[in-house]
Amino acid sequence: MTIKKVLMCPPTYFDIEYSINPWMDINNKVDKAKAKKQWDYVYNILTDLNIEIEILEPAPGLPDMTFIGDAGMVHNKKFLATNFRHAERQGEVEHYIKWMKENDYPVYEVPKEVYFEGLGDIVYFDEDIIFGYGPRSSPEAIDYVKETYPELKLKGELHLKDESLYHLGLAISYIDKDTLLYYPDAFTEESLKFLRDNFERRIECSEKDAKEYFVCNNIPIGNNILMDNCTEELEAEFTKWGYKVIKTDMSEFKKSGGSVRCLILSI
Numbered sequence: 001m002t003i004k005k006v007l008m009c010p011p012t013y014f015d016i017e018y019s020i021n022p023w024m025d026i027n028n029k030v031d032k033a034k035a036k037k038q039w040d041y042v043y044n045i046l047t048d049l050n051i052e053i054e055i056l057e058p059a060p061g062l063p064d065m066t067f068i069g070d071a072g073m074v075h076n077k078k079f080l081a082t083n084f085r086h087a088e089r090q091g092e093v094e095h096y097i098k099w100m101k102e103n104d105y106p107v108y109e110v111p112k113e114v115y116f117e118g119l120g121d122i123v124y125f126d127e128d129i130i131f132g133y134g135p136r137s138s139p140e141a142i143d144y145v146k147e148t149y150p151e152l153k154l155k156g157e158l159h160l161k162d163e164s165l166y167h168l169g170l171a172i173s174y175i176d177k178d179t180l181l182y183y184p185d186a187f188t189e190e191s192l193k194f195l196r197d198n199f200e201r202r203i204e205c206s207e208k209d210a211k212e213y214f215v216c217n218n219i220p221i222g223n224n225i226l227m228d229n230c231t232e233e234l235e236a237e238f239t240k241w242g243y244k245v246i247k248t249d250m251s252e253f254k255k256s257g258g259s260v261r262c263l264i265l266s267i
């Protein structure tokens with residue numbers, strides 16, 4: 001599941017039309033031209049880094065479709081579709097399923113009473129995955145992930161406690177196979193203890209990095225890490241570990257509570 005090929009959805013209809021997380025304020029509208037520029041910049045960097053990109057056409061009336069990382073998850077060409085907690089986003093799913101069917105990805109679904117928000121609540125590196133639940137995905141969703149992908153290795157199930165970091169992908173990420181970057185206060189005490197006890201290579205980031213720069217919502221590709229921005233301290237830390245930070249301003253997407261990682265679905 002290292003990133004080689006991704007699906008992206010241009011922000012044509014992206015805006016703040018409802019509020020389903022603390023970042024979204026319907027009076028704080030998206031500058032669409034700027035959003036398109038920021039999205040194009042990410043698209044071009046990914047292309048330069050030899051990532052293959054497929055495009056899913058956005059649909060009017062579904063302003064969050066550009067966050068296609070939340071569409072579900074794909075591994076070994078099997079698609080496990082999202083079941084959004086909020087009605088506002090549920091209409092997106094049929095578009096994702098349609099694309100997957102047309103492109104020969106077998107489609108799997110969770111029962112309707114189980115919420116599952118795809119790569120919003122799954123972080124991974126190769127075969128290793130960590131699942132998160134709380135504000136969005138239901139704890140039981142992991143059973144369907146395991147059933148769909150018995151080949152994946154579940155390394156942890158984490159309980160999120162901060163409503164502003166409502167998706168696991170806003171709170172933690174793999175930087176490489178053995179290294180995790182996360183914001184400690186996003187997790188319950190038990191989950192934080194689990195992380196500290198079970199993972200040796202850990203970078204714990206500051207509140208500013210987590211909530212102003214959304215650093216955990218990054219895309220690591222080889223020695224590069226794409227992210228909105230980060231503090232000098234954190235950048236120095238990455239340099240020490242051999243990483244180069246590529247800053248991709250995500251101001252428009254952060255208005256909706258998402259950053260660069262949410263713009264791609266690894267396929």
Ligand code: ARG
Nearest residue numbers: 021067120167256257258262
């Ligand atoms: N407005 C979207 C929502 O609240 C943003 C989703 C961003 N994606 C993410 N994985 N955080 O659902």
